[in-house]
Amino acid sequence: MIEPVEDLCARLIRFDTTNRGHGQATGERAAAELVADRLTDAGLKPRLLERAPGRSNVVTRVSGARPELPALLVHAHLDVVPADADEWAVHPFAGEIRDGWVWGRGAVDMKDMVATVLTVAARWAEEGRVPERDVVLAFVADEEDTGFYGAHWLVDDHADLFEGCAAAIGESGGHTVPVRRPDGSLVRLYPVGTAERGVSHLLLTATGRAGHGSRRNDDNAVVKLVDALHRLAAHPWPVRLTPAVRAFIERTAAALGVPVDLATEEGVAATIARFGPAAKLVENTVRNSTRPTVLSAGYKVNVIPSVAQAQVDTRVLPGTQDDLLADVDRLLGPGVRREFISHQPPVQARVDSPWFDAMAVALRTHDPAAVVVPYCMGGGTDAKAFSRLGVECFGFAPLLLPEGFDYRAMAHGVDERVPVDGLRFGVEVLDRFLSG
Numbered sequence: 509m510i511e512p513v514e515d516l517c518a519r520l521i522r523f524d525t526t527n528r529g530h531g532q533a534t535g536e537r538a539a540a541e542l543v544a545d546r547l548t549d550a551g552l553k554p555r556l557l558e559r560a561p562g563r564s565n566v567v568t569r570v571s572g573a574r575p576e577l578p579a580l581l582v583h584a585h586l587d588v589v590p591a592d593a594d595e596w597a598v599h600p601f602a603g604e605i606r607d608g609w610v611w612g613r614g615a616v617d618m619k620d621m622v623a624t625v626l627t628v629a630a631r632w633a634e635e636g637r638v639p640e641r642d643v644v645l646a647f648v649a650d651e652e653d654t655g656f657y658g659a660h661w662l663v664d665d666h667a668d669l670f671e672g673c674a675a676a677i678g679e680s681g682g683h684t685v686p687v688r689r690p691d692g693s694l695v696r697l698y699p700v701g702t703a704e705r706g707v708s709h710l711l712l713t714a715t716g717r718a719g720h721g722s723r724r725n726d727d728n729a730v731v732k733l734v735d736a737l738h739r740l741a742a743h744p745w746p747v748r749l750t751p752a753v754r755a756f757i758e759r760t761a762a763a764l765g766v767p768v769d770l771a772t773e774e775g776v777a778a779t780i781a782r783f784g785p786a787a788k789l790v791e792n793t794v795r796n797s798t799r800p801t802v803l804s805a806g807y808k809v810n811v812i813p814s815v816a817q818a819q820v821d822t823r824v825l826p827g828t829q830d831d832l833l834a835d836v837d838r839l840l841g842p843g844v845r846r847e848f849i850s851h852q853p854p855v856q857a858r859v860d861s862p863w864f865d866a867m868a869v870a871l872r873t874h875d876p877a878a879v880v881v882p883y884c885m886g887g888g889t890d891a892k893a894f895s896r897l898g899v900e901c902f903g904f905a906p907l908l909l910p911e912g913f914d915y916r917a918m919a920h921g922v923d924e925r926v927p928v929d930g931l932r933f934g935v936e937v938l939d940r941f942l943s944g
Contacts, residue, residue, distance in 0.1 A: 701902055732841075
């Protein structure tokens, strides 16, 4: 008998797979072994691969009835961000099921999808079914840091595992976003990720002349850096409507019955403001961003240092990178140099494609009122790794969510949880999509 998806999700949460970044992680091994066991029980032959001990990835291929069709990749990560138990109503790794919800770190990011995918595989085995095309399942390490032990390593060293994959689905899409029309009627949007902003984390270094803090110094590295950061933070990055963003705005506005004005920046802002909860899906992706996050300078209050540094979280829309970096260099000014801490280009799939259409059909099969729209993710996922193989990557991890539930606040937040009914819905939608 197949284990209920909510029980499997809770079981996965109980493995503490915390990733603190900079290579400091509890490790994914225990969770990966459970995943491998479930895949073996489903008649598959999973491979467990590690770049370093304990940093485990599990990959397997489900053979389809028509192997000549392009294969599909499903990827999900096993690691989670840290959680402070003192801040939570339940222990973040208790994996408690309470009042129709599964609680714990990873409930929506993203052990929920691990559980729904494994449940679909178990169902196929029990019912003697196979998908139409080959489906590669990859459960990976280290997404919450750099992917050095996970997806990026697999792409670099084990690309053969993904041979024939034309498209991929992963986290951050396919979940319900309930929104009210002006007349009060409810619309259930389902955003599917067709793009991601790129990640260009920058290290800025200002140099100057060291000296005593009590004396005039017109070559102060700290002042140069602060001035440059102020120019970056205050700069009004222009609105750039990429295909995914434009399609999201136009189709969401049509579903809600609200006017659209994309002719000016003010018009774009006014249009988005009419979207209610759905505004959060697009407000950060109409433009690039440069946000200072880390500062480092000096060692003593009465000493002017010769070097000051800052880190800037820079997010880049598809097709805008050259313009952005040229503007950054202009804003930094003399005496401040930049270098990349990490640099992962934007990801962009087709807004209208057979893959997107199939996802929409799967959602509408189980929610006939579903309004499926493309969108651009503001952050990043392992799609940045798999897209390097020429794979068209989408965010599609379906969940049915109730009105008033702040799904976006759950990822990396306190009291992370997912509804049991939402998980069961996800299994049905994934089964429909992956079987086709």
